[in-house]
Amino acid sequence: MRPSGRAPDQMRTIEMIPGFSAHAEGSCLVKFGQTHVLVTASVEERLPPWLRGKGSGWVTAEYGMLPRATHTRGSREAAKGKQSGRTQEIQRLIGRSLRAVTDLKALGERQITLDCDVIQADGGTRTASISGAWVALRLAIDGIMAANPGMADPLATQVAAISCGVHDGQPVLDLDYIEDSDAGTDANFVLTSSGGMVEVQATAEGAPFDEETLLRLLRLARIGCNDVFAAQLKATGR
Amino acid sequence: MRPSGRAPDQMRTIEMIPGFSAHAEGSCLVKFGQTHVLVTASVEERLPPWLRGKGSGWVTAEYGMLPRATHTRGSREAAKGKQSGRTQEIQRLIGRSLRAVTDLKALGERQITLDCDVIQADGGTRTASISGAWVALRLAIDGIMAANPGMADPLATQVAAISCGVHDGQPVLDLDYIEDSDAGTDANFVLTSSGGMVEVQATAEGAPFDEETLLRLLRLARIGCNDVFAAQLKATGR
């Protein structure tokens, strides 16, 4: 029995509110249960110097968490003067995941920055971020394409992410904070809507895991990502 | 005529959503028109070492702005490795304003940290922060008092803040971003519900201002703060 009463392969309620931000070129408030992340996509028509003149664009991500997004207050990274290793690891993962489905040549010499800020955390903030970032990116690219008729769509495929883990000996989908805190194995999967894998990260928190477990977690992830893909389509009006 | 069509002494719509955060001891999402700030109050039952043993508590504030809260993306302070002078100035002002109405002795040896994070900005983020912080603080203190029967209320008075300025030669109340950008004089007032002033900051952006102007801005501020005081009472169920 999961603490939340969910079935092993049951996701939390997903909600994706497109256009949440008044200023950003694309945005999405994504909720996986009590985990709420605001993602904005900011388009800049110029690249930073080291990316210029190569005939292609760039997609990058930054990640942050409000100090009291969590059960107890964490210190503010801006006040401490540096981003933690965890923060950097997550924002690198988000950027990689979105670039994996973006045709940077087709994007042209533009940079899109995806800011993923966790308003409230209850496990799975990095996977919610990736999932919501696709919506914000899609909306921003829709805007670029509307302003540039004839431009090829640089975002042919969807990407989504979900966490799975072994809790109380049982593989379960979409861990919340309580499950995450004492999961035996913890895995994040980033999958594309065309069925491929973009990133797999599995970590034994306690005893090592075996191949069978990895594959069962992957199977759960496919179920979960399908839900996310549907929510993304709905949020972007497709 | 103001860009927004408002009368000179007309506030934007104020909305205060108490308990917005699932985890914080007190919280408030405060909206002054398109300016949205999430304030959380975090209670710690121990003080930092330099405040211990004096028989009184502490109230402090931190301020941040999501990178794309603004019209164009600003860089993330955590990534730059330091808080700007503007950020520090604002969070010092918020802390001072709330301490001005808190009886720190009555609070006891506890620290309450008010995190004010701007989700969306359209002028007046510091005054919205102070106004919302009172709600979050009030709710947090309600919780402490409920758990400590017989404790005296450390928060006898309300505090609110509003910006006023001279726009197009005319003193106006509650500047939005467009007005703020070319205001001749810009002033922030922090007032208490008992009629006193806690902080006055007036700056000539163009030509110097005179005493008459300062007093007219103060009169507008009294009008605006009365609206805020009412919204605070409603949000805290008083």
Next chain:
Amino acid sequence: MRPSGRAPDQMRTIEMIPGFSAHAEGSCLVKFGQTHVLVTASVEERLPPWLRGKGSGWVTAEYGMLPRATHTRGSREAAKGKQSGRTQEIQRLIGRSLRAVTDLKALGERQITLDCDVIQADGGTRTASISGAWVALRLAIDGIMAANPGMADPLATQVAAISCGVHDGQPVLDLDYIEDSDAGTDANFVLTSSGGMVEVQATAEGAPFDEETLLRLLRLARIGCNDVFAAQLKATGR
């Protein structure tokens, strides 16, 4: 009775020694009683990149305090690796105040940096800095004008600043450290020689203050600034 024996509207002795620094284009050692600040004005004929090509110049300020300018030694900001919020707040105020009386177009594409370093502190270091900075700026601009015949004077008006406060229930002028430490209300006024206000900052340290008090402090500030204006004229040989 004030601790120093001064009358409520009595300034400390003001001394302004122009040309104190052998190297700077303009300089002034300003003394308000035991508060001593060395201000230098450094002229650079090129602007930083972000200010170039707009046909106007820039005036900026930096502020620092020697570690043992104060009663007990403070730590050195260069050693700690960052400027405090207080330092940044003060240097922003100084820069704003001097820009308020400088015609940046008339200045031409030049930057003048005003370094205000507190050699000894006894209250009122920010107001002494602003007051002395006008002298250093005036001397630097005199030099620029001498080298550029026909150039319009970018500095038509004087600016000065003074602190006032309520001490022992009585509004007093030009607070020293002892008065500042237990002032009920503390205010800084930045005024121009043409009678206008450039900046007003008033803070309730204890009980909130009322309009009457604010106006009485302003009246004291006018008295004090007139003394400073006279000292500035004498120091710049006008």
Next chain:
Amino acid sequence: MRPSGRAPDQMRTIEMIPGFSAHAEGSCLVKFGQTHVLVTASVEERLPPWLRGKGSGWVTAEYGMLPRATHTRGSREAAKGKQSGRTQEIQRLIGRSLRAVTDLKALGERQITLDCDVIQADGGTRTASISGAWVALRLAIDGIMAANPGMADPLATQVAAISCGVHDGQPVLDLDYIEDSDAGTDANFVLTSSGGMVEVQATAEGAPFDEETLLRLLRLARIGCNDVFAAQLKATGR
């Protein structure tokens, strides 16, 4: 055909020189072909404050790369003033991997720090670091056990890591720098000598990968880690 002429499932020559450092409690210079990493294990008999009094120890890791370990010189992290996201990600992975096979209770209130410094880089520095760190840790623990007769061995199992990837359409084992630079999929596996997985990280550098590919890379990793386990035993005289 691989650039190095190796067979798809062929490792580079592994060399593990135990006791390379004169001062460290355990050490190992590990070479995977032209990738050379010096690992030292430093034992401290006291824990940092936040780990004390829980009756168990801690194993942590730090990672660095000499500026000219690589083909072109990289800037020195100490001079830049911060560790890159990549560095932090790697050192977190190393620490997690070694803790996964260490019984921290049995270790007692001690901290062992594993410093992994890349002397020369040719791909696979993180996996060589983990593999060599086990040797350094084993030797350090041997020393602790020798000085504490009757102490239970906190390190019952071996842990090793290897990178695999898809190069030119073919899954290959133990990528060198040339292969790594244009691998389609890149994966790191951390395995235990008892057959379990501790960490799996697979990333699509180009097109997404499928389950079959993931499993073929895992099979190669098992082959490679078996070689590493043998080298570890030899280096530690078992």
Next chain:
Amino acid sequence: MRPSGRAPDQMRTIEMIPGFSAHAEGSCLVKFGQTHVLVTASVEERLPPWLRGKGSGWVTAEYGMLPRATHTRGSREAAKGKQSGRTQEIQRLIGRSLRAVTDLKALGERQITLDCDVIQADGGTRTASISGAWVALRLAIDGIMAANPGMADPLATQVAAISCGVHDGQPVLDLDYIEDSDAGTDANFVLTSSGGMVEVQATAEGAPFDEETLLRLLRLARIGCNDVFAAQLKATGR
């Protein structure tokens, strides 16, 4: 012929103004010609944690330069967020030099911090700092001894420093900025009043130097330091 018209073995005018600072336990404004350094000695009756309980005290130094102490403005170290290598090298030298003549056991569990801040620079700031620091330290220790009758004097000997160099092929004493800028060899000597050497630092700026040159520079340094010793005695009323 030296640019200043001085004889090869002629010092600049030395001035040492004791008690320049109103707050410090000891202080001295030292002038070597146009080089002016304010040195304060701050006594703390407690040691930092890592020095406690060893029955002896500590003397340490910090060094800084006002941004416009030099011909062209240098950036402020506090604003840059770090002290330069040059600054650290100098403050380490000052601390070492003063500790060399202080009996730390006799000082008792106290720390004295010598802040050397260059108000104006014209060559030789580090040697002026050391020379002036002795005066500030002497005055501070006089105060400690006055308050602790029977305490042994921890400062039996004087220490002074001077720079010498080869200018235009000729060894000269007490280099000013113009000489320093194109000196062939540049040396700093720290000598005690009992005739010993505490520190010698000689650097070939152009061609290497020989033993004969080193000894001639040393001879000049002895002449110069004798002048400094006399000025120190006068400044401390001995």
Next chain:
Amino acid sequence: MRPSGRAPDQMRTIEMIPGFSAHAEGSCLVKFGQTHVLVTASVEERLPPWLRGKGSGWVTAEYGMLPRATHTRGSREAAKGKQSGRTQEIQRLIGRSLRAVTDLKALGERQITLDCDVIQADGGTRTASISGAWVALRLAIDGIMAANPGMADPLATQVAAISCGVHDGQPVLDLDYIEDSDAGTDANFVLTSSGGMVEVQATAEGAPFDEETLLRLLRLARIGCNDVFAAQLKATGR
């Protein structure tokens, strides 16, 4: 009797392994007994902006120490976020010493960076670094000259460094860690193969030293550097 059993004028065994690094343009692993430093020379054909267009090149150095190069682990400078004063002092000395024997005009608009990383420390790391850096620089310049026929040799002379000190009252050559720890006087000499001095740094750790002692240490340094010069020639195949 020295702790190592060496005669007062006896060096430790010197070993210089040229070409130790596979990637650097020049490199040397230098061993002075148990002190091991890896030096790499990295050639960049472009100068940093502030050195361009002056028709000459630049030689610079960086220094680091692996955390467990020493008897007890030191913290990693990259993790602490800054280089210590000691590190900066040493790398400035290395750079200066090598530039003293390099004709920067003849080098042309190139920069050579000498990275000196201490793999294992047993006293004298800065002097070993300078001595090994000459070998790495020589090899890198040999490569540049081979690719640029007719280019004049920018490195006409050798430079080497050695530490000497007074241990147990006796001047001794090439201090190891034990001797260094309680040396009365500690001196580093940087000498050229043509007999000149480039840098002398002598410090009294206890009692001040006299001229006779300085000269005796210099005499020892000449003996030691001659050994180093011979090892350098051998390592560079001359």
